[in-house]
Amino acid sequence: MKADSTFYYVVNGYFANKASTLQSANIYGQSIKEEANFGKDTWGFLEIDDTFYYLSNDVLRYQPIGGSGKDIPISFDYEWDVATLNTRVFEEVWGAFGNSFYDPDMHGQDWQALYDRYLPYAQKARNIGDIADIVNEMIGDVNASHTGFYPRRDSRVAYRSTTYLGIEFEPIELDIKGRMVSFVYPDTRLAQLYRLRPGDILTHIDGIELSHNTSLDSLLADKTGRRIQLRFERDQEPFDAEMKGLSYMELRRLDYAYRIEKRREIVEVQTNGEVGYIHIPGMGYTDYENFTRDLYRDNMDKKALIIDVRGNTGGYVHDSIISLLQKKQYAFSTSRRWRPGPMREPSRVWDRPSIVLVDQHSFSDGEIFPIVYKELKLGKVVGYPSSGAVIGTTEYKLIDGSTMRLPRSGWYRMDGTNMEGNGAVPDIIVENTPNDIIEDYDPQLQRAIDEIMADLENR
Incomplete structure (x- = not known):
C-alpha cells in the first residue's frame, strides 16, 4: 500500500x-x-x-x-561426473516417489526391495537415457497411472519440424504425376478460397515438380507458418494456390473441429433438432468455459443433451460440470419490459434429460465425470469401459533438470472403491471396432441417440 x-x-x-x-x-x-x-x-x-x-x-x-x-540473466559454469550424477538422480527419484505416492503400501510393492533391485543397474548406466529406462521400469512395477520420468538433454539435437497442408492423399498411382487429393479439411484456405476438392492433383510444391519418389515431408520440412506455393491440376487444367504451412497442433485442431461438427450434424439430423451434442476434450478451465458457452448459446432450446467425454484427457473441473447438471429450477421471474413470459431462476440450469458417452480413451478426470454422473443417477452412460487411470498428480523437477510425475492423491468412490484401476463402466457397453472407424460409423453415438430419443418418447 x-x-x-x-x-x-x-x-x-x-x-x-x-x-x-x-x-x-x-x-x-x-x-x-x-x-x-x-x-x-x-x-x-x-x-x-x-x-x-x-x-x-x-x-x-x-x-x-x-x-x-x-x-535477469543467470549463468554459471560447473562440472560433474556423469555416473555419479545419474546415480544421484536415481536415488532422488526413488526418495521423492516413495515419500509422495498416494498409497503408503505402494500398491503392494516392497519399495526398498525395488531400490535394491534396480540400483546396480543405475550405477552401471552409461547415460541419462539408460537411467530413464531403469527408473521407468522401477516405477512401472508399482503399476500406477500418471507416472513417468522425462530425462534431461545431455546434447542438443537439431530436429526438423514437419509441416502440413490440411490435405489427405490417395495412395500413389504410377500413372499419375503428383498426388491425388482424397480429402480437404473444410476450414482451410485451400478449401474455402481455392475450392480444392477430392480428385484434384497436387503437382508442384514451391516450384518443385512431384514424382512418384518425391518425399512430401522433405519438401515441407521447416515451413510451418511460412507461405507455400502449390500447383494443382483439375481435369488436366493447372491452377495455383498459396497457403501458410500448418503445424501439427493446427492440424489436430482442424481434425478435431471437423470430427465434432460431423457428430453434431448427425445428432441434429437424426433427432430433428430436439437433442444437442457437446464434446468435452479435456477437464481444464478453458474446457469448462467452452462447455458452458456451448450449453447456453447453442443448446438451451433442446429437449435433451448428449455429453461426449470420449478421448477426454483429464483435468480438474468435473465438479463444476456436475453442478450445472444437478441444479434445479426453484422459481421464475417476469418482466413487462425486458421479455415476455416467465424467466427461469436460476437461468443457467440444465434439468432436462442427458446422456454421457465414454470410452477406453477417456482419462483421469475424464473418467471421474462419468463415474460421478452415473452414481448420482443423472442419466445413462453409454460406450466402452475406461482404463481407471485416476490419480491426482504433480510435476517434480530433479537435481539435473530431469522431471517426473508424482501421483500424490488417490480418488475413491463413497463405498471405498479406488478409482485407480477401476474406471467408468457404462450402463450400456458398445464397442467401436476398427471396421467401424474405417467405414466412418459411430455405433456408440448411434446408441446414445437411440437411448435419449426413447427417453423423450417415454416422458
Whole structure:
C-alpha cells in the first residue's frame, strides 16, 4: 500500500490460462487500474521496493510498477561426473516417489526391495537415457497411472519440424504425376478460397515438380507458418494456390473441429433438432468455459443433451460440470419490459434429460465425470469401459533438470472403491471396432441417440 492509500495486488491468471496482471485500487476498492501485464505462465511473485520479481516459463524476471519487464540473466559454469550424477538422480527419484505416492503400501510393492533391485543397474548406466529406462521400469512395477520420468538433454539435437497442408492423399498411382487429393479439411484456405476438392492433383510444391519418389515431408520440412506455393491440376487444367504451412497442433485442431461438427450434424439430423451434442476434450478451465458457452448459446432450446467425454484427457473441473447438471429450477421471474413470459431462476440450469458417452480413451478426470454422473443417477452412460487411470498428480523437477510425475492423491468412490484401476463402466457397453472407424460409423453415438430419443418418447 502506498502513502496515498493506493493498494497494489496481483491477479494471478496462471490456473485460468490467462495473463497475470498487477492491479491498483483505492481503499474503497474503486478506481481499479491495470498497472502491469506479466503475461501467461507467470508465478512466484515477490515485491521489493516497488519492483516485482517473478518466474515466467522458468525464467527469472523483474518489473517495476509502471515499467516493463526484463529478464535477469543467470549463468554459471560447473562440472560433474556423469555416473555419479545419474546415480544421484536415481536415488532422488526413488526418495521423492516413495515419500509422495498416494498409497503408503505402494500398491503392494516392497519399495526398498525395488531400490535394491534396480540400483546396480543405475550405477552401471552409461547415460541419462539408460537411467530413464531403469527408473521407468522401477516405477512401472508399482503399476500406477500418471507416472513417468522425462530425462534431461545431455546434447542438443537439431530436429526438423514437419509441416502440413490440411490435405489427405490417395495412395500413389504410377500413372499419375503428383498426388491425388482424397480429402480437404473444410476450414482451410485451400478449401474455402481455392475450392480444392477430392480428385484434384497436387503437382508442384514451391516450384518443385512431384514424382512418384518425391518425399512430401522433405519438401515441407521447416515451413510451418511460412507461405507455400502449390500447383494443382483439375481435369488436366493447372491452377495455383498459396497457403501458410500448418503445424501439427493446427492440424489436430482442424481434425478435431471437423470430427465434432460431423457428430453434431448427425445428432441434429437424426433427432430433428430436439437433442444437442457437446464434446468435452479435456477437464481444464478453458474446457469448462467452452462447455458452458456451448450449453447456453447453442443448446438451451433442446429437449435433451448428449455429453461426449470420449478421448477426454483429464483435468480438474468435473465438479463444476456436475453442478450445472444437478441444479434445479426453484422459481421464475417476469418482466413487462425486458421479455415476455416467465424467466427461469436460476437461468443457467440444465434439468432436462442427458446422456454421457465414454470410452477406453477417456482419462483421469475424464473418467471421474462419468463415474460421478452415473452414481448420482443423472442419466445413462453409454460406450466402452475406461482404463481407471485416476490419480491426482504433480510435476517434480530433479537435481539435473530431469522431471517426473508424482501421483500424490488417490480418488475413491463413497463405498471405498479406488478409482485407480477401476474406471467408468457404462450402463450400456458398445464397442467401436476398427471396421467401424474405417467405414466412418459411430455405433456408440448411434446408441446414445437411440437411448435419449426413447427417453423423450417415454416422458
